[in-house]
Amino acid sequence: MDTELILRVYPFFIEAAWVTIQLSVLTAALGLACGALGAAARLSRLAIFRWIAATYVSVIRGTPALIQVFILYFGGPQVGIQLDSFAAGTIALGVNIGAYMTETIRGAIVSVDKGQTEAARTLGMSRWQTMRKVVLPQAARLMIRPLGVNINALIKGTALVAPISVVELTYTAQRFIGSTYKPFEMFLLSGLLYMVIIYVVGQGIHWLDRRARIT
Protein backbone atom coordinates (compact mmCIF):
# COMPACT_ATOMS: atom_id res chain seq x y z
CA MET A 1 0.00 0.00 0.00
CA ASP A 2 1.36 3.34 -1.09
CA THR A 3 0.66 5.59 1.90
CA GLU A 4 2.75 8.38 0.54
CA LEU A 5 0.61 8.54 -2.56
CA ILE A 6 -2.53 8.59 -0.43
CA LEU A 7 -1.20 11.51 1.60
CA ARG A 8 -0.39 13.36 -1.60
CA VAL A 9 -3.76 12.96 -3.31
CA TYR A 10 -6.17 13.00 -0.42
CA PRO A 11 -6.95 16.73 -0.63
CA PHE A 12 -8.46 16.10 -4.05
CA PHE A 13 -10.60 13.38 -2.56
CA ILE A 14 -11.77 15.67 0.20
CA GLU A 15 -12.86 18.13 -2.44
CA ALA A 16 -14.60 15.32 -4.30
CA ALA A 17 -16.30 14.23 -1.08
CA TRP A 18 -17.70 17.73 -0.78
CA VAL A 19 -19.19 17.38 -4.27
CA THR A 20 -20.68 14.02 -3.24
CA ILE A 21 -22.19 15.67 -0.18
CA GLN A 22 -23.69 18.48 -2.24
CA LEU A 23 -25.07 15.98 -4.71
CA SER A 24 -26.53 13.92 -1.87
CA VAL A 25 -28.18 16.86 -0.15
CA LEU A 26 -29.75 18.19 -3.33
CA THR A 27 -30.81 14.72 -4.45
CA ALA A 28 -32.36 14.01 -1.06
CA ALA A 29 -34.24 17.32 -1.10
CA LEU A 30 -35.56 16.72 -4.60
CA GLY A 31 -36.33 13.11 -3.72
CA LEU A 32 -38.31 14.10 -0.65
CA ALA A 33 -40.27 16.63 -2.69
CA CYS A 34 -41.03 14.01 -5.37
CA GLY A 35 -41.79 11.45 -2.66
CA ALA A 36 -44.22 13.73 -0.83
CA LEU A 37 -46.00 14.65 -4.06
CA GLY A 38 -45.95 11.05 -5.23
CA ALA A 39 -47.38 9.77 -1.97
CA ALA A 40 -50.11 12.42 -1.99
CA ALA A 41 -50.98 11.40 -5.54
CA ARG A 42 -50.91 7.68 -4.70
CA LEU A 43 -53.42 8.34 -1.91
CA SER A 44 -55.55 10.75 -3.90
CA ARG A 45 -59.26 10.27 -4.31
CA LEU A 46 -58.85 10.90 -8.02
CA ALA A 47 -57.89 7.89 -10.11
CA ILE A 48 -55.88 9.97 -12.58
CA PHE A 49 -53.45 11.11 -9.87
CA ARG A 50 -53.15 7.61 -8.50
CA TRP A 51 -52.42 6.32 -11.98
CA ILE A 52 -49.78 8.95 -12.71
CA ALA A 53 -48.00 8.23 -9.42
CA ALA A 54 -48.17 4.46 -9.85
CA THR A 55 -46.72 4.80 -13.35
CA TYR A 56 -43.94 7.06 -12.08
CA VAL A 57 -43.03 4.56 -9.39
CA SER A 58 -43.08 1.50 -11.62
CA VAL A 59 -41.17 3.12 -14.49
CA ILE A 60 -38.45 4.46 -12.21
CA ARG A 61 -38.14 1.32 -10.14
CA GLY A 62 -38.28 -0.85 -13.23
CA THR A 63 -35.24 0.68 -14.93
CA PRO A 64 -31.60 1.07 -13.83
CA ALA A 65 -30.76 4.44 -12.28
CA LEU A 66 -27.70 4.58 -14.54
CA ILE A 67 -29.96 4.45 -17.61
CA GLN A 68 -32.05 7.27 -16.15
CA VAL A 69 -28.94 9.39 -15.67
CA PHE A 70 -27.84 8.64 -19.24
CA ILE A 71 -31.24 9.38 -20.71
CA LEU A 72 -31.34 12.82 -19.10
CA TYR A 73 -27.71 13.76 -19.73
CA PHE A 74 -27.07 12.23 -23.15
CA GLY A 75 -30.61 11.95 -24.45
CA GLY A 76 -31.84 15.26 -23.06
CA PRO A 77 -30.17 17.51 -25.64
CA GLN A 78 -31.93 15.59 -28.41
CA VAL A 79 -35.28 16.75 -27.05
CA GLY A 80 -34.07 20.22 -26.10
CA ILE A 81 -33.07 19.61 -22.48
CA GLN A 82 -29.54 20.91 -22.11
CA LEU A 83 -28.12 20.41 -18.63
CA ASP A 84 -24.61 20.37 -17.28
CA SER A 85 -23.53 17.07 -15.80
CA PHE A 86 -24.03 18.09 -12.16
CA ALA A 87 -27.58 19.32 -12.77
CA ALA A 88 -28.49 16.33 -14.91
CA GLY A 89 -27.07 13.96 -12.31
CA THR A 90 -28.89 15.64 -9.43
CA ILE A 91 -32.22 15.73 -11.21
CA ALA A 92 -32.01 12.15 -12.48
CA LEU A 93 -31.00 10.78 -9.10
CA GLY A 94 -33.52 12.93 -7.23
CA VAL A 95 -36.38 11.81 -9.42
CA ASN A 96 -35.11 8.24 -9.04
CA ILE A 97 -34.96 8.18 -5.26
CA GLY A 98 -38.27 10.09 -5.19
CA ALA A 99 -40.00 6.98 -6.53
CA TYR A 100 -38.67 4.90 -3.67
CA MET A 101 -39.53 7.65 -1.20
CA THR A 102 -43.06 7.78 -2.62
CA GLU A 103 -43.54 4.22 -1.50
CA THR A 104 -41.85 4.84 1.85
CA ILE A 105 -44.03 7.85 2.66
CA ARG A 106 -47.21 6.20 1.40
CA GLY A 107 -46.38 3.11 3.44
CA ALA A 108 -45.93 5.15 6.61
CA ILE A 109 -49.20 7.00 6.06
CA VAL A 110 -51.26 3.88 5.44
CA SER A 111 -49.74 2.09 8.39
CA VAL A 112 -51.19 4.63 10.82
CA ASP A 113 -54.09 2.81 12.45
CA LYS A 114 -57.38 3.36 10.65
CA GLY A 115 -59.03 3.98 14.02
CA GLN A 116 -57.09 7.24 14.25
CA THR A 117 -58.75 8.56 11.12
CA GLU A 118 -62.14 7.30 12.27
CA ALA A 119 -61.81 8.98 15.65
CA ALA A 120 -60.82 12.29 14.08
CA ARG A 121 -63.51 12.17 11.38
CA THR A 122 -66.10 11.26 13.99
CA LEU A 123 -65.28 14.43 15.90
CA GLY A 124 -66.11 16.36 12.73
CA MET A 125 -62.63 16.96 11.39
CA SER A 126 -62.27 17.09 7.62
CA ARG A 127 -60.10 14.75 5.60
CA TRP A 128 -57.33 17.31 5.37
CA GLN A 129 -57.53 18.35 9.03
CA THR A 130 -57.32 14.70 9.98
CA MET A 131 -54.34 14.14 7.73
CA ARG A 132 -52.51 17.20 8.99
CA LYS A 133 -53.18 16.95 12.73
CA VAL A 134 -53.60 13.25 13.35
CA VAL A 135 -52.21 11.03 10.60
CA LEU A 136 -49.13 12.90 9.36
CA PRO A 137 -47.61 13.56 12.79
CA GLN A 138 -47.77 9.83 13.46
CA ALA A 139 -46.67 8.83 9.97
CA ALA A 140 -43.70 11.20 10.18
CA ARG A 141 -42.34 9.21 13.10
CA LEU A 142 -42.85 5.95 11.25
CA MET A 143 -41.09 7.13 8.10
CA ILE A 144 -37.83 8.38 9.63
CA ARG A 145 -36.08 5.00 9.58
CA PRO A 146 -37.20 3.81 6.14
CA LEU A 147 -36.40 7.23 4.67
CA GLY A 148 -32.99 6.80 6.27
CA VAL A 149 -32.60 3.60 4.29
CA ASN A 150 -33.52 5.49 1.10
CA ILE A 151 -31.01 8.22 1.90
CA ASN A 152 -28.30 5.68 2.59
CA ALA A 153 -29.00 4.18 -0.84
CA LEU A 154 -28.99 7.54 -2.57
CA ILE A 155 -25.63 8.56 -1.11
CA LYS A 156 -24.05 5.42 -2.53
CA GLY A 157 -26.08 5.94 -5.69
CA THR A 158 -24.37 9.27 -6.35
CA ALA A 159 -21.48 7.16 -7.71
CA LEU A 160 -23.69 6.68 -10.77
CA VAL A 161 -22.92 10.19 -11.98
CA ALA A 162 -19.22 9.36 -12.35
CA PRO A 163 -19.76 8.15 -15.94
CA ILE A 164 -21.12 11.58 -16.90
CA SER A 165 -17.99 13.23 -15.45
CA VAL A 166 -19.28 14.85 -12.30
CA VAL A 167 -16.13 15.25 -10.26
CA GLU A 168 -17.32 13.33 -7.20
CA LEU A 169 -15.66 10.56 -5.24
CA THR A 170 -15.94 7.69 -7.70
CA TYR A 171 -14.98 9.80 -10.70
CA THR A 172 -12.01 11.22 -8.80
CA ALA A 173 -10.79 7.73 -7.91
CA GLN A 174 -10.99 6.70 -11.54
CA ARG A 175 -9.18 9.82 -12.66
CA PHE A 176 -6.28 9.22 -10.28
CA ILE A 177 -6.06 5.58 -11.26
CA GLY A 178 -5.46 6.77 -14.79
CA SER A 179 -2.35 8.65 -13.74
CA THR A 180 -1.09 6.51 -10.84
CA TYR A 181 -2.10 2.91 -11.74
CA LYS A 182 -2.96 2.32 -8.07
CA PRO A 183 -6.64 1.28 -8.14
CA PHE A 184 -6.46 -0.39 -4.73
CA GLU A 185 -5.44 2.77 -2.90
CA MET A 186 -7.68 5.07 -4.89
CA PHE A 187 -10.86 3.05 -4.52
CA LEU A 188 -10.06 2.37 -0.88
CA LEU A 189 -9.71 6.08 -0.24
CA SER A 190 -12.99 6.98 -1.92
CA GLY A 191 -14.76 4.04 -0.28
CA LEU A 192 -13.55 5.21 3.10
CA LEU A 193 -14.91 8.68 2.52
CA TYR A 194 -18.30 7.30 1.45
CA MET A 195 -18.34 5.36 4.68
CA VAL A 196 -17.63 8.45 6.75
CA ILE A 197 -20.45 10.36 5.09
CA ILE A 198 -22.86 7.47 5.51
CA TYR A 199 -21.87 6.98 9.12
CA VAL A 200 -22.51 10.61 9.99
CA VAL A 201 -25.85 10.68 8.19
CA GLY A 202 -26.81 7.36 9.80
CA GLN A 203 -26.12 8.78 13.25
CA GLY A 204 -28.24 11.82 12.41
CA ILE A 205 -31.16 9.62 11.35
CA HIS A 206 -30.77 7.51 14.47
CA TRP A 207 -30.84 10.63 16.62
CA LEU A 208 -33.95 11.95 14.86
CA ASP A 209 -35.70 8.62 15.25
CA ARG A 210 -34.96 8.44 18.95
CA ARG A 211 -36.04 11.99 19.53
CA ALA A 212 -39.33 11.40 17.71
CA ARG A 213 -40.03 8.34 19.82
CA ILE A 214 -39.82 10.07 23.19
CA THR A 215 -42.65 12.54 22.66
Add this chain to the structure above:
Amino acid sequence: MSDQAFVTIKNAAKSYGTLEVLKDINLTVQRGQIVAIIGPSGSGKSTLLRAINELDPLTSGEVWLEDVQINKKLPHRQYEAHVNQVRQDIGMVFQHFNLFPHLTVRGNITLAPRMLKGLSEADANKLAEEQLAKVGLSEKIDEYPSRLSGGQKQRVAIARALAMKPKVMLFDEATSALDPELVEEVNLVMKQLAEEHMTMIIVTHEMDFAASVCDRVLFMDQGVVVEEGPPSVIFQNPENERTRNFLRKHLSR
Protein backbone atom coordinates in the same frame (compact mmCIF):
# COMPACT_ATOMS: atom_id res chain seq x y z
CA MET B 1 -90.21 16.65 24.63
CA SER B 2 -89.51 13.07 25.50
CA ASP B 3 -91.68 11.55 22.80
CA GLN B 4 -89.94 13.50 20.09
CA ALA B 5 -87.99 11.49 17.53
CA PHE B 6 -84.34 12.37 17.87
CA VAL B 7 -82.44 9.78 15.89
CA THR B 8 -84.45 8.14 13.14
CA ILE B 9 -83.36 5.29 10.93
CA LYS B 10 -85.69 4.47 8.06
CA ASN B 11 -85.50 1.35 5.90
CA ALA B 12 -81.78 1.05 6.42
CA ALA B 13 -80.07 -1.50 4.21
CA LYS B 14 -76.47 -2.17 3.49
CA SER B 15 -74.74 -4.74 1.38
CA TYR B 16 -71.24 -5.54 0.29
CA GLY B 17 -71.74 -6.99 -3.16
CA THR B 18 -74.26 -9.77 -2.66
CA LEU B 19 -73.71 -9.93 1.10
CA GLU B 20 -76.53 -8.13 2.89
CA VAL B 21 -75.35 -6.96 6.29
CA LEU B 22 -78.35 -4.79 7.13
CA LYS B 23 -81.87 -5.51 5.92
CA ASP B 24 -84.63 -2.94 6.18
CA ILE B 25 -83.99 -1.66 9.65
CA ASN B 26 -86.18 0.96 11.27
CA LEU B 27 -85.36 2.61 14.53
CA THR B 28 -86.50 5.70 16.33
CA VAL B 29 -84.64 6.93 19.36
CA GLN B 30 -86.14 9.70 21.44
CA ARG B 31 -84.31 12.47 23.16
CA GLY B 32 -82.70 11.22 26.34
CA GLN B 33 -83.38 7.61 25.50
CA ILE B 34 -80.75 4.96 25.96
CA VAL B 35 -80.88 2.12 23.51
CA ALA B 36 -78.74 -1.01 23.64
CA ILE B 37 -78.09 -3.07 20.55
CA ILE B 38 -77.16 -6.65 21.29
CA GLY B 39 -76.63 -9.65 19.10
CA PRO B 40 -74.02 -12.17 17.96
CA SER B 41 -70.93 -10.96 16.17
CA GLY B 42 -71.58 -10.43 12.50
CA SER B 43 -75.18 -9.53 13.21
CA GLY B 44 -74.71 -6.03 11.81
CA LYS B 45 -75.01 -4.13 15.08
CA SER B 46 -71.71 -2.26 14.74
CA THR B 47 -72.41 -1.59 11.08
CA LEU B 48 -75.74 -0.06 12.01
CA LEU B 49 -74.10 2.12 14.65
CA ARG B 50 -71.40 3.20 12.23
CA ALA B 51 -74.03 4.04 9.64
CA ILE B 52 -75.51 6.62 11.97
CA ASN B 53 -72.52 8.93 11.62
CA GLU B 54 -71.66 7.90 8.07
CA LEU B 55 -68.52 5.96 8.95
CA ASP B 56 -70.08 3.05 7.07
CA PRO B 57 -72.68 4.67 4.83
CA LEU B 58 -75.88 2.78 4.10
CA THR B 59 -76.61 1.36 0.68
CA SER B 60 -80.17 2.63 0.99
CA GLY B 61 -82.40 4.13 3.61
CA GLU B 62 -82.24 7.29 5.66
CA VAL B 63 -80.65 8.40 8.90
CA TRP B 64 -81.89 11.55 10.61
CA LEU B 65 -80.76 13.52 13.63
CA GLU B 66 -83.72 15.72 14.60
CA ASP B 67 -84.67 17.43 11.35
CA VAL B 68 -81.35 16.93 9.57
CA GLN B 69 -80.83 14.01 7.25
CA ILE B 70 -77.35 12.74 7.99
CA ASN B 71 -76.84 10.58 4.92
CA LYS B 72 -78.02 13.12 2.38
CA LYS B 73 -76.93 12.46 -1.19
CA LEU B 74 -74.87 15.47 -2.17
CA PRO B 75 -72.01 16.28 -4.55
CA HIS B 76 -68.71 15.29 -2.96
CA ARG B 77 -67.61 18.65 -1.58
CA GLN B 78 -70.99 19.54 -0.16
CA TYR B 79 -71.35 16.04 1.24
CA GLU B 80 -68.02 16.32 3.04
CA ALA B 81 -68.91 19.71 4.50
CA HIS B 82 -72.31 18.36 5.55
CA VAL B 83 -71.00 15.25 7.33
CA ASN B 84 -68.22 17.21 9.00
CA GLN B 85 -70.90 19.46 10.39
CA VAL B 86 -73.37 16.80 11.57
CA ARG B 87 -70.66 14.58 13.05
CA GLN B 88 -69.90 17.36 15.53
CA ASP B 89 -73.26 16.57 17.09
CA ILE B 90 -72.67 12.82 17.28
CA GLY B 91 -70.06 11.60 19.74
CA MET B 92 -68.58 8.19 19.20
CA VAL B 93 -66.60 5.89 21.46
CA PHE B 94 -64.71 2.95 19.98
CA GLN B 95 -63.76 -0.47 21.23
CA HIS B 96 -60.06 0.33 20.89
CA PHE B 97 -60.31 3.89 22.25
CA ASN B 98 -58.43 5.41 19.31
CA LEU B 99 -56.83 8.13 21.39
CA PHE B 100 -54.25 10.16 19.48
CA PRO B 101 -50.96 8.78 20.81
CA HIS B 102 -48.89 11.81 19.78
CA LEU B 103 -50.98 14.19 21.87
CA THR B 104 -51.40 14.49 25.61
CA VAL B 105 -54.78 13.91 27.21
CA ARG B 106 -55.30 17.66 27.04
CA GLY B 107 -54.33 17.68 23.37
CA ASN B 108 -56.69 14.83 22.62
CA ILE B 109 -59.62 16.65 24.17
CA THR B 110 -58.91 20.15 22.89
CA LEU B 111 -57.89 19.35 19.31
CA ALA B 112 -61.32 19.23 17.72
CA PRO B 113 -63.00 21.98 19.79
CA ARG B 114 -60.14 24.35 19.02
CA MET B 115 -60.04 23.52 15.35
CA LEU B 116 -63.75 23.21 14.65
CA LYS B 117 -65.35 25.54 17.15
CA GLY B 118 -62.59 28.12 17.25
CA LEU B 119 -62.19 27.93 21.01
CA SER B 120 -59.35 29.97 22.46
CA GLU B 121 -56.58 28.08 24.19
CA ALA B 122 -57.84 29.19 27.60
CA ASP B 123 -61.43 28.18 26.87
CA ALA B 124 -60.32 24.86 25.42
CA ASN B 125 -58.22 24.16 28.49
CA LYS B 126 -61.13 24.95 30.74
CA LEU B 127 -63.29 22.62 28.69
CA ALA B 128 -60.71 19.84 28.94
CA GLU B 129 -60.52 20.29 32.69
CA GLU B 130 -64.29 20.13 33.04
CA GLN B 131 -64.65 17.03 30.91
CA LEU B 132 -61.78 15.27 32.63
CA ALA B 133 -63.21 16.05 36.06
CA LYS B 134 -66.42 14.47 34.88
CA VAL B 135 -64.69 11.18 34.04
CA GLY B 136 -62.55 11.42 37.17
CA LEU B 137 -59.17 11.87 35.52
CA SER B 138 -58.22 15.47 36.27
CA GLU B 139 -54.74 14.51 37.39
CA LYS B 140 -53.94 12.86 34.03
CA ILE B 141 -54.37 15.98 31.93
CA ASP B 142 -50.74 16.23 30.87
CA GLU B 143 -50.07 12.51 30.42
CA TYR B 144 -49.69 10.81 27.08
CA PRO B 145 -52.18 8.01 26.33
CA SER B 146 -49.43 5.38 26.50
CA ARG B 147 -49.19 6.08 30.23
CA LEU B 148 -52.84 5.30 30.90
CA SER B 149 -54.61 2.02 31.64
CA GLY B 150 -57.26 0.77 29.24
CA GLY B 151 -60.07 1.99 31.43
CA GLN B 152 -58.48 5.41 31.76
CA LYS B 153 -57.97 5.59 28.00
CA GLN B 154 -61.62 4.86 27.40
CA ARG B 155 -62.68 7.49 29.92
CA VAL B 156 -60.47 10.03 28.16
CA ALA B 157 -62.01 8.97 24.86
CA ILE B 158 -65.44 9.63 26.33
CA ALA B 159 -64.28 13.04 27.61
CA ARG B 160 -62.90 13.82 24.14
CA ALA B 161 -66.24 13.00 22.54
CA LEU B 162 -68.18 14.98 25.17
CA ALA B 163 -66.00 18.04 24.64
CA MET B 164 -67.75 18.56 21.30
CA LYS B 165 -71.04 18.84 23.24
CA PRO B 166 -72.74 16.16 21.14
CA LYS B 167 -76.49 15.66 21.05
CA VAL B 168 -76.14 11.90 20.97
CA MET B 169 -73.42 9.46 21.91
CA LEU B 170 -72.65 6.20 20.13
CA PHE B 171 -70.76 3.49 21.98
CA ASP B 172 -69.29 0.69 19.87
CA GLU B 173 -68.43 -2.10 22.32
CA ALA B 174 -66.75 0.43 24.56
CA THR B 175 -65.74 -2.11 27.19
CA SER B 176 -65.05 -5.19 25.04
CA ALA B 177 -61.31 -4.60 24.85
CA LEU B 178 -60.91 -3.95 28.56
CA ASP B 179 -59.62 -6.26 31.25
CA PRO B 180 -62.58 -7.33 33.40
CA GLU B 181 -61.47 -5.26 36.40
CA LEU B 182 -61.43 -2.09 34.29
CA VAL B 183 -64.92 -2.45 32.85
CA GLU B 184 -66.71 -1.02 35.85
CA GLU B 185 -65.02 2.40 35.80
CA VAL B 186 -66.15 2.90 32.21
CA ASN B 187 -69.63 1.65 32.95
CA LEU B 188 -69.86 4.13 35.80
CA VAL B 189 -69.09 7.01 33.48
CA MET B 190 -71.74 5.77 31.06
CA LYS B 191 -74.27 5.45 33.87
CA GLN B 192 -73.50 8.98 34.91
CA LEU B 193 -74.20 10.14 31.35
CA ALA B 194 -77.46 8.24 31.48
CA GLU B 195 -78.43 10.12 34.62
CA GLU B 196 -77.76 13.37 32.78
CA HIS B 197 -80.19 12.19 30.09
CA MET B 198 -77.66 11.99 27.32
CA THR B 199 -79.19 10.24 24.33
CA MET B 200 -77.14 7.10 23.81
CA ILE B 201 -77.00 4.18 21.45
CA ILE B 202 -74.86 1.42 22.85
CA VAL B 203 -73.61 -1.66 21.06
CA THR B 204 -72.62 -4.04 23.82
CA HIS B 205 -71.98 -7.60 24.89
CA GLU B 206 -72.67 -6.79 28.50
CA MET B 207 -76.19 -7.89 29.22
CA ASP B 208 -76.15 -6.80 32.85
CA PHE B 209 -75.15 -3.31 31.89
CA ALA B 210 -77.75 -3.14 29.14
CA ALA B 211 -80.40 -4.38 31.55
CA SER B 212 -79.58 -1.85 34.25
CA VAL B 213 -79.02 1.28 32.18
CA CYS B 214 -80.98 1.07 28.96
CA ASP B 215 -84.57 2.03 28.24
CA ARG B 216 -84.79 -0.22 25.22
CA VAL B 217 -82.94 -3.22 23.90
CA LEU B 218 -82.68 -4.27 20.27
CA PHE B 219 -81.66 -7.80 19.48
CA MET B 220 -80.12 -8.09 16.03
CA ASP B 221 -79.19 -11.19 14.10
CA GLN B 222 -78.15 -11.61 10.47
CA GLY B 223 -78.78 -7.99 9.60
CA VAL B 224 -82.28 -7.66 10.97
CA VAL B 225 -83.78 -6.47 14.24
CA VAL B 226 -85.23 -9.73 15.51
CA GLU B 227 -86.85 -8.33 18.60
CA GLU B 228 -86.96 -5.12 20.55
CA GLY B 229 -88.48 -3.88 23.74
CA PRO B 230 -87.75 -2.78 27.29
CA PRO B 231 -84.94 -4.75 28.96
CA SER B 232 -87.37 -6.43 31.33
CA VAL B 233 -89.13 -8.05 28.39
CA ILE B 234 -86.11 -8.81 26.24
CA PHE B 235 -84.04 -10.30 29.01
CA GLN B 236 -86.70 -12.06 31.02
CA ASN B 237 -89.39 -12.85 28.54
CA PRO B 238 -88.09 -12.84 24.98
CA GLU B 239 -90.58 -14.00 22.39
CA ASN B 240 -88.24 -15.02 19.65
CA GLU B 241 -86.40 -18.31 19.61
CA ARG B 242 -83.21 -16.71 18.29
CA THR B 243 -83.23 -14.14 21.06
CA ARG B 244 -83.70 -16.87 23.64
CA ASN B 245 -80.81 -18.89 22.22
CA PHE B 246 -78.53 -15.92 22.19
CA LEU B 247 -79.39 -14.90 25.72
CA ARG B 248 -79.04 -18.43 27.04
CA LYS B 249 -75.42 -18.40 25.90
CA HIS B 250 -74.70 -14.93 27.20
CA LEU B 251 -76.53 -14.86 30.48
CA SER B 252 -75.29 -18.21 31.70
CA ARG B 253 -71.76 -16.89 31.92
